[in-house]
Amino acid sequence: MSFRPSKASGEIFAKIAFFSTFAKSHYYRTMGHTAYTLLDKVNSPADIKGLSTEQLRTLCQEIRQYMIECCAVNPGHLGPSLGAVELIVGLHYVYDTPEDKIVFDVGHQAYAHKIITGRREAFRGNRTKEGISGFPKRSESEYDAFGVGHSSTSVSAALGFAEAAKMQGSGHKSIALIGDGALTGGLAFEGMNNAGASNTDILVVLNDNNISIDRNVGALHDYLLRMTTDPRYNKAKKKIWDKLGDNWFRRNIQKIVRTTKAYIVRDSGGHLFQALGFRYFGPIDGNDIEQVVDTLKKVKDLGGPMLLHTLTTKGKGYAPAEENQTVWHAPGVFDPETGERIKSDKGVSRYQDVFGEVLLELAKMNEKVVGITPAMASGCGMNTLAKAMPERFYDVGIEEEHAVTFAAGLAAGGMKPFCNIYSSFSQRAYDQIMHDVALQGLPVVVCLDRAGVVGEDGATHHGCYDMAIFRSIPGAVIAVPADETELKDMMYSASLATTGPYIIRYPRGYGEGAPWQEHPFSEVPLGKGVRMLEGSKVALVCAGPVSYRAMEAADILKASGADWNPSIYNIRYIKPLDTDLIDEACRRHSVVVTVEDGTVIGGLHGAVAEYVAEHHPSVRVIPVGIPDRYIGQATQQQQREECGLTASRIKEVLEKYTDYLNSPCHPERHEVE
Secondary structure: OOOOOOOHHHHHHHHHHHHHHHHHHHHHHHHOOOOOOOHHHOOOHHHHOOOOHHHHHHHHHHHHHHHHHHHHHOOOOHHHHHHOHHHHHHHHHHOOOOOOEEEEEOHHHOHHHHHOOOOOOHHHHOOOOOOOOOOOOOOOOOOOOOOOOOOOOHHHHHHHHHHHHHHHOOOOOEEEEEEOOHHHOHHHHHHHHHHHHHOOOEEEEEEEOOEOOOEOOOHHHHHHOOOOOOHHHHHHHHHHHHHHOOOHHHHHHHHHHHHHHHHHHHHHHHHHHHHOOOEEEEEEEOOOHHHHHHHHHHHOOOOOEEEEEEEOOOOOOOHHHHHOOOHHHOOOOEOOOOOOEOOOOOOOOEHHHHHHHHHHHHHHHOOOEEEEEOOOHHHHOOHHHHHHOHHHEEEOOOOHHHHHHHHHHHHHOOOEEEEEEEHHHHHHHHHHHHHHHHOOOOOOEEEEEEEEOOOOOHHHOOEOOHHHHHOOOOOOEEEOOOOHHHHHHHHHHHHHOOOOOEEEEEEOOEOOOOOOOOOOOOOOOOOOOEEEEOOOOEEEEEEOOHHHHHHHHHHHHHHOOOOOOOEEEEOOEEEOOOHHHHHHHHHHOOEEEEEEEEEOOOOHHHHHHHHHHHHOOOOEEEEEEEOOOOOOOOOHHHHHHHOOOOHHHHHHHHHHHHHHHHOOOOOOOOOOO
């Protein structure tokens, strides 16, 4: 393993990219503001109640333009929110919020909601430190009825609001706005099954845009869109439109086709929801504000469980977002005029890219290797395998629990599944990892992407808790690579394992520049860490890429004139723990500092402190990591600074405990070689 590769060239490119992005961002912030005839007057939903249909159309256009303007320099989930503008405006126009409750699923689509509920100017600081959250958040606004960052929760929560309103006799309405991707999650159907049986007054608005982040998959999705994807229908449609041209006759024919299509889809698609006890309405054009408002007014006071099926376009109103919906789900910084995305090339690989390339390489080496993802193929890098070996790739939809048990079945059948789940979302699959994988000792590799702090998505998406959650599972292996090369080798080691779960966790974003592509596969000894730096006084036991920050802290300490350096260890495995390495650290030092990009309660610190308390009770163990509170949205660097995980903050800890060691009250200790 190469612990300290040169990153000078990468840092130069990163600085150039940063200043280029900053210059464009400054331009759009200072020069790109648009004067809005209607939006500038909207400070709450009450301000849109008296608008005409034509004014509502103008307002929706202005909201879209405002979102594009803001997200161009302050990145966010643009595509989903562009597609949901009319639905959100219509809901606030017809219903009396905040007394009537709108529950979003997921919060990716809620930007228009934030903009028209008193947070228009605050939206310019969306997803920034000290700014507003990118998702609905109860503590942020009375209009945010229920906090949401994960998927498929809206129906259950909205049903809770509806039952509360019924018991209290308030008469307040309850609406769940759910995307078709979120509807693939089992929890959504648990809620619908309960709601349909309860006969409670609840409206579920299905925002059906044919895509979540990657293209939606599954029988339900196919069922909902059978008519619109029929090749005969689309072939005939194209032929007719080409012959008619663009004129009044074509527009009238299109109205007839929409009516006929709605009747056919309603006749076939509505049976599913009717079987669950819902009255089914639609489908309607969810991007036509007149249809949305008219339909909502008609169903508002009908009562009982209802589902309104709406068809929308993700990225609606912005050509680049409509044409490439996956990329524009969250495009990063871009030029709003040209649609050109402004990328920062750091000269090193992202962990997600390393995972994708290595998985494909392993699949070529071993015909039993397969990949599984719950709707995050492009995000986690598994789209590389999907393109090269589609028969060895499974996207199961937004179904983390099913993904793990499906992987367990594959393993029991003799395959070697790599199941990649974002760390935060893996919390949903704890039961399956425990009972379906670990209890049966099945060789499932669970790769936890986005471990640690994740940046602007904030508290709902941090992968802080995986080490603490899964460390209690008997027989589990928890591997924490420090860089790209270790990730490659740990994936290879996992492919050789005969029992499981073999859990590998790694962060979002760029690696350390380790030469993983030239590095041949090498097995990482199970439960064995390595010493990176031999020093004195304080030992740093690190998990993951923070090992590099510890080395940088040692360099800063040395440059400041210190006559000593700490010892630094890369633990590599949280479980099984390298007790020989911990014994060495405790024999040579009276203070051991654990450094981890995870919660200090139960993770690396928990493992080390438990062992040291039993075997080296005179040694003090100090934690550095995610504190016992939720970390708000900010950049990853800002969050790491807040949690003490930067080189400068680690140096502060070293200096603090050096003073402690030098104090008269501290007993003398003899360091052995």
